[in-house]
Amino acid sequence: MRSILLLALSASASALLPRSSPHCQQLTVPISITANTLIINVSPPQNQSELTGLVTKFTSLTSNVTRHDVQGQTTLNATYNIWTLLCLPSNNNASTVEFAIHGINFDHTYWNFGGEDSPYNYVDAAIKSGHAIFIYDRLGVGQSSKPDGIKEVQQATEIEIAAQLIDYLKTGKSGHAFSRVIGIGHSFGSIQLIGIVAKYEGLLDAIVLTGFSPFPGGLNTAIASFGLTIASQQNPGRFASLSNSYLTIATISNDQLNFFDFPFFDPRVLQIASDTKATATLGEFLSQSASVAINYTNPVIVVTGAHDFIFCGGNCYQSINGSTNLIEPSKDLFPAVQNFEYFIPANVGHGINLHYGAPEVFSKIQAWIEGLV
Numbered sequence: 001m002r003s004i005l006l007l008a009l010s011a012s013a014s015a016l017l018p019r020s021s022p023h024c025q026q027l028t029v030p031i032s033i034t035a036n037t038l039i040i041n042v043s044p045p046q047n048q049s050e051l052t053g054l055v056t057k058f059t060s061l062t063s064n065v066t067r068h069d070v071q072g073q074t075t076l077n078a079t080y081n082i083w084t085l086l087c088l089p090s091n092n093n094a095s096t097v098e099f100a101i102h103g104i105n106f107d108h109t110y111w112n113f114g115g116e117d118s119p120y121n122y123v124d125a126a127i128k129s130g131h132a133i134f135i136y137d138r139l140g141v142g143q144s145s146k147p148d149g150i151k152e153v154q155q156a157t158e159i160e161i162a163a164q165l166i167d168y169l170k171t172g173k174s175g176h177a178f179s180r181v182i183g184i185g186h187s188f189g190s191i192q193l194i195g196i197v198a199k200y201e202g203l204l205d206a207i208v209l210t211g212f213s214p215f216p217g218g219l220n221t222a223i224a225s226f227g228l229t230i231a232s233q234q235n236p237g238r239f240a241s242l243s244n245s246y247l248t249i250a251t252i253s254n255d256q257l258n259f260f261d262f263p264f265f266d267p268r269v270l271q272i273a274s275d276t277k278a279t280a281t282l283g284e285f286l287s288q289s290a291s292v293a294i295n296y297t298n299p300v301i302v303v304t305g306a307h308d309f310i311f312c313g314g315n316c317y318q319s320i321n322g323s324t325n326l327i328e329p330s331k332d333l334f335p336a337v338q339n340f341e342y343f344i345p346a347n348v349g350h351g352i353n354l355h356y357g358a359p360e361v362f363s364k365i366q367a368w369i370e371g372l373v
Contacts, residue, residue: 023127024087025175028143029168032079033160038287039071040150044244048230051247055228058286059220069286076152082161083108083143084136086174087123094132096369097169097178099204101162103187103211105249105259106351107142107278108135110186113269113353120269120353125362129370132178134169138189140246141278149245149281155188155288159195166196166203182369184208187310187350188280191290194333198293206299206372208365211311211350213304214290214333215326218313223285225309227254231279239279246279261307261349269354292333299339301368302330303361305348316344341368 045051057063085108088094100122102110112123112135126133137144139161140153147153169178183204185193190212197204227250231239234248249255252274256262260270304327306316316326323329327342334340343364348355 023090023092024085026083026085028081028083029165030079031082031161031164033077033157033164035076035154035156035160036073037076037151037154037156038283039074040154040283040286041069041071042150042282042286044150044282045230046244048233051228051230051244054282055224055226059224061220063220076157078147078152078157080139080145080147080161082136082139082145082165084134084165085112086132086134086169086176087127088132088176089127089130092176094130094176095178096130096180096182097132097134097176098126098182098184098369099162099166099169100133100135101183101185101189101192102135102138102141103185103189104280104284105255105277106186106273107137107276109276110351110353111135113273119359122353122358122362125359125366129366131182131366131369132176134165134174136165140281140284146242146246148283149243150283150286152283153245153281154283154286155192155195158284159192159199162192163196163200163203170203180205182206182208184365185210185212186352187211188284188288191288194290194293197296197298198291201293201295201297204298206369207301208368209300209302209304209330210352210361210365211304211308212290212302212330213308213311213316213326214329215312215318215320218310221313222258222310225254225257227251242279245282247282247285248277248279258309259349259351259354261305261347261355264347264349264357265355273351273354290333292335295336296334297336297338299372300330300334300337300341301365302327302342303352303365304342304344305350305352305355305357306344306346307348308350310350339372 190209
């Protein structure tokens, strides 16, 4: 059995990365979209000092990005190449496909971390439950297109890309026919799922939001603690070709602070996650928000670690508006949903899949999906 612990002992960096199973098909899919993006009055920072000043401005207590730096909307028409991976059970006979969107600081490998037989591999959990699963690198990340990081790589653009990819699965263009598509997101990926069902309420049959809450109280502190760095300066070996609108989290300490709950993770997992971290853009940070999905009626479950630093300020059991925790109020984003559940796993931080408790979380999610009518 190959485990993440064995992988961590390898001297080869490539050996630390997940492998595709024999039942996975990799494909770069051209996606054409029309999106209403924000006109953001910010230029790529000329140097790290300027970027730090921008972060200070945007995360201050009196910050008002909408009033000062967003000047309406514009229509974006574009085509992008999106790297995708569709994995199926050994019999290639799955009626349900899970559509997974990773969050910031990761690429698609958040979902198959460690490769086959790793306890941190959510793809394995889905496959063992008899589901297909579709993972991909979001726009601006990994092996997908990397356009302008302010004007183009924004939430609205990525929602339209995701909607097109879901349609790709539902209409059989992947070469497989699925009768049910379940969305699962992590962090910014969860925010995108909410945006998808708010605009296209019938597109997904159910959604799983992980690493999410509607509580805004800790977000500015978390973003400030990222230590956002111009990606090409933080790691020239990996990101030298990117413009200064592409950013990354500064150090392994910043990664741990925001994504890991000490001591409930393997330090070697933290090291691998930090070594393989992905980028985010200024456009993403300045455009992301969760909207109310007024007409969406299908099932929802929210799964967020008890010590999520980004979406709970490190404690999801704070009382708010009559609730005993910060996760239950997510229901307010889905006023027409009858089947709503939430789960707050103990000893888990924001990067749920990278904790010792990941297998329990995976089992909970799969059991919930299995119970859907």
